Amino acid sequence: MNSIIFSAIWGIVMMFSGLFSKSKRSLQTFAVVGLILLLVVNTLELNGDHFFNIDLHNMLYFAPFGLLSNSIAFASTLIFFLLSSTDIFETGHNAAEYFALIFFVLCGISIVTSFNTLLMLFLGIEIISIPLYILTGAAKKDLKSNEASLKYFLMGAFSTGLMLLGIAFLYGATPNGSFMLDDIAVGRTAASPLYMIGLLLLLVSMSFKVSAAPFHFWTPDVYDGAPTVFTSFMATIVKTGVFIGFIRLFGDAFGQMQSRWQLFVAIIIASTLFIGNITAVFQQSVKRMLAYSSIAQAGFMLFALLALNNFAKEGIILYAAAYNLATIGIFAVLGKMKDYSFEGFNGLAKSYPGIALVTTIFLLSLAGIPLTAGFFAKYYMLAAALETGNFLWLVIFAVACAAISVYYYFRIIQAMYFKTGEPQQLKVGIGFQYALFAVAVIVIVLGIFPQWLINELYVIYV
């Protein structure tokens, strides 16, 4: 509850800070202070300090899993602000409002990680989505941004409609009519068709929100059209946050009848991995390639949903951390560039050796090369799927897809190191470079000692 209330309040604070202070520096400081505050109150809640004793009517349930993923989201947003807040100021004149909207999104993420009734899930998803529609259209003069925003809004509203329909069916299928996850989970040994339709519609709409194929068609256009900073936010923090909600929903409400829907998820994973990786190979723009790569990564994260064991829950946290850090880093570099094509990276290693090095580390992590965080993240996902014992074919397929992904990630590395060209001028300060280095160090540390984060999990669980 701490983080939900504080993030909402800090959103309002950010909104008004734009009124009193025009200086960019103070706005950024305010946002960073707010995030550190959120991290602190969230950690305190993990230790059992609840600031607010509200009768929640059991509608929210604060488990360590959800709170820990909140921490990942807040920490990633902190890094995102440190790296990219100058780009937020360049997007438009309403920087204070953008910060406010980002804090509202974090409020939504805190709800989605801790919901205990479908009503709260719906509210959380909407609190995440509506600010995102606006952030996507933040570059008002840019037609692509306008188009992306409208597209995202229409498709998102449609998928929310499907979700509400599914929730209504589930409400009808529970004996006395209830939105509670416990009521939906218990006593459904012989699932009625009504119940299965509700489940299916929820699966479809949540797959849409995490951009899993075949519900991914909005992703490339929206990620490509949105201002690069907000693409970075959408593709990482929001996506992993919604994933936690996805896993909580299917784990808590539909976990007992896993065998009934597991095959659907397996098919979704296979098509997501296939479409994401194959289409990414043919992209000419790095930003669009990253959009497809984020679809492919969603395929890997869906393994946690498929398996739903302890391995999966640990793995998804590690995956969220690894994926967030690496992608935020790449997008931060990309945001400083003028030319988003692969050629734009030509010869970058000569003029900016440091930035080229950290970009390489991030790309290696995304590709899942050992000694980076991405390797163990992928390893945990596949191990979780293997532990279920039924999906060897899918694991083999995923490994093949990961091999394909190496091709398009290495295209950037190749362009930076082995191609000569007129390198672009990047407007990067020394602080930016230090922050980027710190993120790269975290990626490597997580890659060598993933146990550190996992142990944290055990300490909390046991």
Added chain:
Amino acid sequence: MSITQILFWILSIMAILGALMVVVSKSPVYSVLWLIMVFFAISGHYILLNAQFLAIVNLIVYAGAIMVLFLFVIMLMNLNADTEPQKNKWLKIAGVIAGGALLLVFVGALKNADLKSQIAEVNHGDIGLIHNLGLALFNDYVIPFEISSVLFLSAMVGAVVIGKKE
């Protein structure tokens, strides 16, 4: 057949007919007008379920405010039957097949539902009365109610951000 049942059938036919006409109508303005009929029919259903408050809110918000907005947008953009883009024939067929399959699944699910008898609390349902609705909203559902304020606040901030002149 009681009067309630007769009313139910009339309202249902009105709603389904209106919904079909929304899709079939060539002119967007006609579509909107048919949509208003759908909302009136659904409000009638709410009254049959003894949910007067929902019925009135449905009329005020949907048939009143939102439909007027729709009409404004359509008229400002000067949309009419001529400007409607020609859709691919195969796309239409694919749409009909997909929608029909979804309908089939829904009908199948509802047909087998074991709670047909208790689906509608005709005449004696009292949750839709404003007194009970208020009690439920501010007791059991006060948390979602309060949290939805964040949703509306962010929507308002967004409207200002998008609408403000730069």
